[in-house]
Each structure stands twice: as C-alpha cells, then as structure tokens.
Amino acid sequence: MIATYSSLAMVSSAVIYLLAMTAHALEWASARGADAKASPAGGGRVERFGRIGVALTAVGLLSHIAGVVLRGVAANRLPWGNMYEFVTSSLALVAVAYLVLVWRRGWVWLGLPVTLLLSVGQGLAVTVFYVAVAPLVPALHSVWFIIHIVAAVTSGAAFNLAGIAALFYLIRRRAEASGGARGYLARLPQASALDDFSFRVNRFAFPLWTFTILAGAVWADYAWGRFWGWDPKETWSLVTWVVYAAYLHARVTAGWKGVRAAWLCLIGVASFWFNFVGVNLLFSGFHSYAGI
Amino acid sequence: MGTLRWLWTQLTSMRTALVLLLILALVAIPGSILPQRPVTPIRVSDWKRANPALADVYEAVGLFDVYGSPWFAAVYLLLLVSLAGCIVPRIAVYARAIRTPPPRTPRRLDRLPVSATGTTTMDADAALAAGEAYLRGKRFRTVRTADSVAGERGRLREFGNIVFHLAFVLALAGVAWNQLASYTGDVIVVEGQAFSNNLTQYDDFRAGAAFKPSALEPVTVWVDGFTAKFETGEVQRGAARAFSADVRWAGTDGDVHAQTVEVNQPLRVGRTQIHLTGHGYAPVVTVTDPSGHVAFSGPVVFLPQDGNFTSMGVVKAPDARPNFLAFEGFFLPTTIVDDQGPRSVFPDALAPSMFVNVWTGPPREETGRPESVYSLSKEGLEQMTTADGVPVTFKIEPGEYVELPDGSTLSFDDWRRWTKLQISEDPGQWLIIAAVGLAVAGMTLSLYVRPRRIWLRVRPGGGDALLVETGGLDRAESSTGLGEDVTALAASAGAVDAAVRGTDETRGGQLPLDNREDAP
Ligand code: HEM
Numbered sequence: 182m183i184a185t186y187s188s189l190a191m192v193s194s195a196v197i198y199l200l201a202m203t204a205h206a207l208e209w210a211s212a213r214g215a216d217a218k219a220s221p222a223g224g225g226r227v228e229r230f231g232r233i234g235v236a237l238t239a240v241g242l243l244s245h246i247a248g249v250v251l252r253g254v255a256a257n258r259l260p261w262g263n264m265y266e267f268v269t270s271s272l273a274l275v276a277v278a279y280l281v282l283v284w285r286r287g288w289v290w291l292g293l294p295v296t297l298l299l300s301v302g303q304g305l306a307v308t309v310f311y312v313a314v315a316p317l318v319p320a321l322h323s324v325w326f327i328i329h330i331v332a333a334v335t336s337g338a339a340f341n342l343a344g345i346a347a348l349f350y351l352i353r354r355r356a357e358a359s360g361g362a363r364g365y366l367a368r369l370p371q372a373s374a375l376d377d378f379s380f381r382v383n384r385f386a387f388p389l390w391t392f393t394i395l396a397g398a399v400w401a402d403y404a405w406g407r408f409w410g411w412d413p414k415e416t417w418s419l420v421t422w423v424v425y426a427a428y429l430h431a432r433v434t435a436g437w438k439g440v441r442a443a444w445l446c447l448i449g450v451a452s453f454w455f456n457f458v459g460v461n462l463l464f465s466g467f468h469s470y471a472g473i
Numbered sequence: 474m475g476t477l478r479w480l481w482t483q484l485t486s487m488r489t490a491l492v493l494l495l496i497l498a499l500v501a502i503p504g505s506i507l508p509q510r511p512v513t514p515i516r517v518s519d520w521k522r523a524n525p526a527l528a529d530v531y532e533a534v535g536l537f538d539v540y541g542s543p544w545f546a547a548v549y550l551l552l553l554v555s556l557a558g559c560i561v562p563r564i565a566v567y568a569r570a571i572r573t574p575p576p577r578t579p580r581r582l583d584r585l586p587v588s589a590t591g592t593t594t595m596d597a598d599a600a601l602a603a604g605e606a607y608l609r610g611k612r613f614r615t616v617r618t619a620d621s622v623a624g625e626r627g628r629l630r631e632f633g634n635i636v637f638h639l640a641f642v643l644a645l646a647g648v649a650w651n652q653l654a655s656y657t658g659d660v661i662v663v664e665g666q667a668f669s670n671n672l673t674q675y676d677d678f679r680a681g682a683a684f685k686p687s688a689l690e691p692v693t694v695w696v697d698g699f700t701a702k703f704e705t706g707e708v709q710r711g712a713a714r715a716f717s718a719d720v721r722w723a724g725t726d727g728d729v730h731a732q733t734v735e736v737n738q739p740l741r742v743g744r745t746q747i748h749l750t751g752h753g754y755a756p757v758v759t760v761t762d763p764s765g766h767v768a769f770s771g772p773v774v775f776l777p778q779d780g781n782f783t784s785m786g787v788v789k790a791p792d793a794r795p796n797f798l799a800f801e802g803f804f805l806p807t808t809i810v811d812d813q814g815p816r817s818v819f820p821d822a823l824a825p826s827m828f829v830n831v832w833t834g835p836p837r838e839e840t841g842r843p844e845s846v847y848s849l850s851k852e853g854l855e856q857m858t859t860a861d862g863v864p865v866t867f868k869i870e871p872g873e874y875v876e877l878p879d880g881s882t883l884s885f886d887d888w889r890r891w892t893k894l895q896i897s898e899d900p901g902q903w904l905i906i907a908a909v910g911l912a913v914a915g916m917t918l919s920l921y922v923r924p925r926r927i928w929l930r931v932r933p934g935g936g937d938a939l940l941v942e943t944g945g946l947d948r949a950e951s952s953t954g955l956g957e958d959v960t961a962l963a964a965s966a967g968a969v970d971a972a973v974r975g976t977d978e979t980r981g982g983q984l985p986l987d988n989r990e991d992a993p
Contacts, residue, residue, distance in 0.1 A: 313708040323737040384920045388913050395909045403737045406748035406895045407657065408902065409648075411512055411540050413505040420498045420505075427494040429920075434487045452498075460505070 184255035184314045190248035195303035197241035202296035204234035212365035231289040242276040261330040265310040274338035294345040325400035332393040339386035344450035346379035347443040417456035424449040485558030493552045504539030560638045574616045575625035578928040582944035587975040591968025592938035600966040604929040607965035621930040633918025644908035651901025656680035663891040667695040690745040695721045699890040751893035760790040763880035768793035775804045781817040787849045802829035831857040924948035941968035
C-alpha cells in the first residue's frame with residue numbers, strides 16, 4: 182500500500198519536473214531577442230517563466246522526497262538497495278542542491294539543465310529501473326554499505342551539478358569569444374564564474390568520491406573477503422576517480438586549464454553515469470552470457 | 474646528458490602527469506569489458522570458445538589479464554616515477570619555504586590584484602601594530618619592518634598536497650606488499666564436518682610470491698550448521714535473505730569458541746578472515762553392493778547450476794564389488810516435473826529429490842591420479858541397463874531406497890547443506906586503508922586551504938594624516954574574500970573608508986609574484 186503511494190509520488194514528481202522543464206524552455210525561448218537590459222518587458226517575461234519553473238521544481242521535489250521517504254517506510258529500511266532507489270535518492274539530492282543555489286545565489290540559470298536531468302532521470306527510474314519493494318540481500322546488511330551509498334549519492338549529485346556548470350562554461354565562453362553572449366546566454370554568469378563554480382563543486386566531490394571508493398572497498402572486504410577485485414563496477418569507479426584527478430591537474434596546467442579542464446569534467450560525469458547505469462545494464466549482459 | 478635531462482623534465486612535468494592519468498583511465502577500461510582470468514577464468518574460456526578468431530590476438534596482448542599485463546604496469550610505474558620526480562623536489566622547496574619569513578613588502582602595492590589606500594590618524598607605530606594584530610588574529614604569519622607589515626598564510630595547502638601524493642605512493646606500496654604476501658583459499662565444508670587450515674585441505678588456493686605455507690594460521694573450524702533463508706513473498710521470490718553458519722573454532726591454544734558467521738561478519742582468527750562465500754546441498758546416501766556390503770555412505774557435495782540450486786554431482790563407490798559403481802545425477806531442492814523436464818523452482822529444500830543415472834564397470838586400479846570429486850570420468854564405464862536394455866534412471870526422495878538390476882542398492886538417507894568458506898589474509902590491508910585515509914585528509918587540505926599574501930604600508934602622505942596602503946594576492950584559484958581582507962586590514966590601521974582597487978574576480982590569472990605554472 183505505502184509502496185503504491187511511493188510510486189505514485191515518484192511518477193508525479195517526474196511529471197511535475199517535466200512541466201518545470203517546459204517552463205524553463207519557455208524562459209530560454211523568450212530570452213531570444215529580448216535583451217534583458219534593452220527591453221524590461223521582455224526581461225520580465227523571462228523572469229516570470231523562470232520563477233514558474235523554480236516553483237514547479239519545488240513542488241516536484243516535495244513529491245519526490247515523499248516518494249523516497251515512503252519507499253523507505255514501505256521497505257522498512259534505508260531506500261538505497263537497488264538502482265531504482267539510488268537514482269531516485271541521488272536525483273532528490275540534486276534537486277535540493279539546486280534549489281539551495283537558487284535560494285542563496287539566485288542561480289535560476291541552472292533551471293533548464295537541472296530539470297532536464299531530473300525529468301529524464303525520474304522518468305527512466307519509474308519506467309526502466311523500477312523494481313518492487315523488497316528486503317536487501319544479505320551482502321548489503323552493513324554499515325559500510327550505508328556509508329558507501331551516502332557518499333556515492335552525494336558526490337554523484339555534486340559531479341552532476343559541476344558538469345552542468347562546465348557545459349555552460351564551454352557554451353558561454355564560446356559566445357563571449359565570438360562577440361558577446363546573446364539571448365538567454367547573456368543571463369548566465371560570466372564564463373570565469375561558471376568555471377569557478379564547477380571547480381568548487383568538484384573540489385567538494387572529489388575527496389568524497391575517494392572516500393566512497395574506500396568505503397566500498399572496506400565493505401567488499403566484509404562481504405566477500407577481498408577489498409578490490411577488478412569487477413566492472415570497481416574498475417569504473419576508479420576510472421572516474423582518475424579522470425577527476427586528471428581534471429584537477431588540468432586546472433593547474435598551462436594549455437589545459439579552462440576549456441580542456443571543462444571537457445575532462447564532462448568526461449568525468451559521463452564516466453560516473455556509465456558506472457552508475459551502464460555497467461549494471463551492459464555488463465550484467467556479459468554475466469548472463471557466461472551463465473549459458 | 475642533455476637529452477636525458479630533457480626527458481626527465483618532460484616526465485616530471487604536470488602535463489605528463491595529466492596525460493599519464495588519462496592513459497591509465499583508458500587502459501583500465503578493456504579489463505571491465507572482457508572477462509579477466511584472475512577474476513573469472515571460466516568466462517575467459519567461454520569467451521575464447523565463442524570468439525576463436527580474436528582469442529589468440531587478445532591473449533597475446535594480455536587482454537585477459539589487463540591488470541597484470543606489462544603495459545598496464547608500464548603506465549602506473551611511469552606515473553609513479555613522474556610523481557616521485559615531481560613531489561620530491563617540492564618537498565625540498567617546501568622545507569625551505571616554511572623556514573623563510575613572509576616575502577617583503579613590494580614597492581608598489583597598487584599593482585597587486587587587490588589593493589586599497591586611505592588615511593589614518595593613528596601614528597605609524599600604532600597603525601602597524603594594529604595591522605599586525607589584525608593579521609595575527611586571522612592566523613597570518615607576519616613580519617614587520619620599519620614602515621610595513623607582511624603577512625602570509627595557507628602553507629598547509631602545499632603540505633596537504635605533498636601528503637596526498639606521498640600517501641598515494643604509500644597506498645600503492647601497500648597494494649604491492651599485499652599482492653606479494655596475501656593468500657586466498659576456498660574450501661567446501663558440509664554441515665557436521667570440519668576444516669583445518671593447511672594447504673592439503675583447500676579446494677582452491679591462490680597466494681602471492683612471498684607467501685609461505687608456514688604463515689597459515691593454525692585454526693580448525695567445525696561447521697555445526699548452516700542456515701539459509703530465501704524470499705517467499707511475491708517480489709524477488711527466491712532471493713537470498715539470510716545466511717549464517719554456526720561454527721566452533723579452535724586456534725593454537727586449543728580453546729574452542731562457538732560463533733555465528735554471517736555474510737558481512739566474517740570469522741577472524743588473528744589476521745585470518747574466514748568468509749561465507751557460497752552454499753549448496755549435499756545429499757546423504759548409502760550404497761551397498763550386490764553382496765550387501767556398504768560400499769559408500771555419507772554426504773556428497775553437489776554443485777549448484779542455477780539460482781534455484783538445481784545441483785549436479787556424482788556419488789562414487791569405488792569399493793563396490795564385483796563392479797565399480799557410480800551414480801551421476803541432479804539434486805533438486807524444490808522439484809517439479811513438467812514439459813521442460815525435471816527442475817528446481819525454488820532455492821530452499823521444500824520438495825527435495827534426486828534424478829540419477831547409474832554407471833558401472835570393472836573395479837578401478839589405484840592410479841594415484843587425482844580425479845575431481847564433482848565429475849565422473851566415464852572411461853571404461855558403461856551405463857547400467859535393465860534386462861531389456863533400457864538405461865537405468867530413476868527419481869528418488871529422501872528416505873527412499875532403490876534396488877538396482879544387479880542387486881546393489883542406493884538409499885537417499887537425508888540431505889545437508891554445505892558452505893564454501895573463503896580463508897584469506899591480507900597483510901597489507903591496514904596500510905592501504907590508512908594511506909587512503911591520509912590521502913583524503915591531505916587532499917582536503919590542499920583543496921580547501923587558500924594561500925594568501927597581504928601587506929600593509931604606512932607612510933607620510935602630506936598633511937597630518939598618514940597614508941595607509943594595503944594589498945594582497947591569492948596563490949590559489951577560487952579563493953574569495955581577498956577584497957574583504959585587504960579593506961579590513963586598512964581599517965584596522967585606522968583607514969576606515971579606504972578606496973579599493975581590483976576585485977576578487979582577477980583571481981585565477983597569472984599571478985605576478987609567483988610562477989606556479991607547471992610546478993615544480
Ligand atoms: C599518481 C597519480 C596522481 C594522482 C592520483 C594525483 C592526484 C592529484 C590531485 C587529486 C590533485 C589535486 C589536489 C591538490 O590540488 O593538491 C593533485 C595536485 C597536484 N599534483 Fe598530482 N596526482 C598524481 C600525480 C602527480 C604527478 C606525477 C605530479 C608531478 C608532475 C603531480 C603534481 C601535482 C601538483 C604539483 C599538484 C598541485 C596543484 C596545485 O598546487 O594546485 N601529481 N594531484
């Protein structure tokens with residue numbers, strides 16, 4: 182019963198995020214040709230759409246959080262036992278972080294990509310990844326598992342925000358270089374500020390990700406008697422880690438800071454997602470192949 | 474000599490480190506896509522059979538053991554050398570730097586990224602003293618000269634950076650040591666049986682080059698019982714829910730301890746860990762030969778073939794006379810027979826049965842050649858048939874017995890569970906964990922500590938009031954609050970409304986006093 186409410190709340194959140202994304206798309210569209218300073222009327226419309234988007238996101242988040250909490254209640258444990266639960270929890274964290282940024286810094290410009298991420302992510306979660314509530318398999322009964330997951334979900338949310346900022350940095354920088362940003366781009370922070378934000382978030386995420394891997398290894402040692410076994414999940418978390426280490430080096434290397442560092446940041450996010458989703462979907466295929 | 478030097482400079486440059494890191498990420502990938510021999514040897518042979526054209530090429534370049542391959546080693550060894558070449562000189566620089574006072578005040582403070590000027594009514598000494606007190610309060614190290622104060626803070630950043638990189642090397646050293654000295658072995662133990670930790674008892678054993686058999690912890694483990702619980706509800710029906718083994722163990726001192734071992738709670742004896750890594754069924758059977766002698770009696774380990782524990786195994790009765798007898802078959806914990814044939818539909822033993830073929834042949838000589846207990850070599854054997862030539866196969870349930878055409882019998886007395894114990898020791902593990910912990914700490918310092926330099930100068934500015942100049946620069950990207958520090962410093966020296974030039978936004982560019990580009 183509670184599980185049904187949880188699913189309902191998750192599905193509603195996906196729909197509401199989709200509406201929020203539409204509002205932000207309109208926000209971007211209406212910024213075309215409406216230079217914020219030149220025509221206040223146009224600017225007002227842009228802002229109105231932006232506010233609607235944020236409000237909808239907040240409503241979606243309430244529903245989303247209800248979904249996560251009820252899921253935990255229904256399962257009678259922390260809701261981090263399978264991919265459906267990881268994805269929904271991690272996205273809830275992204276939404277919270279985003280709304281905090283809007284509230285504290287007025288960063289509505291994150292709206293479109295964040296709602297895109299949220300609606301696609303929640304949409305996939307409720308359709309593709311969904312599994313009914315069930316207790317955990319014995320290997321997951323461990324404090325280290327919980328620590329590991331909390332750290333992973335948190336650093337994942339941060340990597341995603343940093344990735345969005347890096348993407349905007351690349352776009353905005355291009356616009357700045359070719360004679361000034363127009364349309365909605367003009368409303369983004371300066372390229373250097375975007376770059377800076379991306380770095381700050383990554384700098385928070387990287388040590389946490391290192392810790393995630395460590396906690397995972399300790400847990401694996403409890404569960405399986407080995408702390409590192411080069412299984413695809415472990416390998417890809419290391420690949421992700423190494424890419425971010427390269428990113429941090431790129432930022433202090435001439436010729437690599439700026440654009441190339443931003444690309445590394447995006448590769449890092451891609452590798453994170455691949456580990457999160459791709460490894461489960463693709464490599465389980467290899468497993469079943471081997472079972473024949 | 475010149476070339477060598479050039480090579481070394483290249484190798485230890487930041488750019489090389491960066492590229493090597495990216496290469497490391499790239500070369501780690503194939504090992505996640507292709508099956509790896511040290512991890513899943515069976516899948517490697519399956520893969521090779523399925524892709525014969527590629528198998529040899531892949532084998533030749535080590536793609537089935539990526540993480541043990543020379544080229545993978547080459548990448549991380551180069552990275553290590555680069556790291557050492559980069560970080561060792563920096564330690565020397567750092568050691569010198571912590572003994573040097575903050576740099577003296579530049580002539581033109583207004584050329585710094587952020588600066589401020591104002592006037593004060595304090596006298597020069599008081600203004601400088603107040604400025605110094607302010608900086609001390611903000612934990613700057615300071616140096617005072619006749620007309621100025623210089624402050625510096627944030628050297629922990631470089632310290633953290635060095636700690637991090639060294640800890641990384643330490644962690645790798647731990648991995649290498651562990652690789653050499655560790656061992657892992659598996660053994661299957663049936664409920665009611667025991668295991669003693671010596672090499673002959675293992676079914677499978679892997680150890681590093683530096684492992685010595687004498688290092689095996691002398692311990693005996695009796696597995697008194699094994700409990701397995703499975704999901705019986707609709708969702709995830711059959712999924713594992715709880716495993717535990719009730720064991721007693723005794724170490725060198727001979728004291729016997731009782732303990733329950735679970736999946737996440739291994740048994741630890743000294744540095745040895747004993748994990749439950751698998752389980753299955755062992756039918757208990759008795760075989761008598763035509764003359765009525767018991768030719769075999771006891772539990773026989775059957776190996777699970779699928780998630781519902783359809784298990785395969787062989788009962789061998791080499792002592793049966795006049796003929797050698799062997800039974801090959803399946804144990805099905807929850808049996809159904811439908812148009813797909815007999816199979817198990819649930820992992821727990823709700824309706825156990827065995828489906829058996831009988832093989833017989835002349836008694837075998839003791840060859841001393843070891844034969845797997847899980848499979849039957851059919852050389853010289855033939856399937857037993859009934860009088861009209863049909864092979865003997867039958868289903869049998871616990872408590873039943875079957876009489877065969879030749880007068881021998883098989884009785885299925887009972888079943889037990891077995892558990893696979895993994896015995897391992899990882900001597901380098903604490904080092905790895907400590908080193909990674911240290912690395913996280915160092916990394917956090919180096920990412921969050923913001924080195925900053927700041928100066929205050931007081932000079933006559935014509936008239937009564939003294940001119941106050943302050944200025945500062947950050948040595949790290951992404952610092953904030955430099956402007957505030959610079960104005961607050963001026964204010965502390967009495968220049969309450971000093972005019973500020975420059976902003977925090979200038980950070981991140983090339984900093985004038987400090988060539989950090991491509992350190993060392
Ligand atoms: C073995 C693999 C390596 C890893 C995983 C690694 C990781 C990192 C990380 C995460 C940082 C950022 C944290 C910080 O700013 O201190 C960093 C910074 C740094 N790394 Fe590495 N590093 C490696 C190899 C190297 C090598 C070979 C060099 C020398 C060329 C090097 C030189 C540096 C320097 C100088 C910094 C400081 C940058 C700054 O001052 O902001 N690292 N490293």
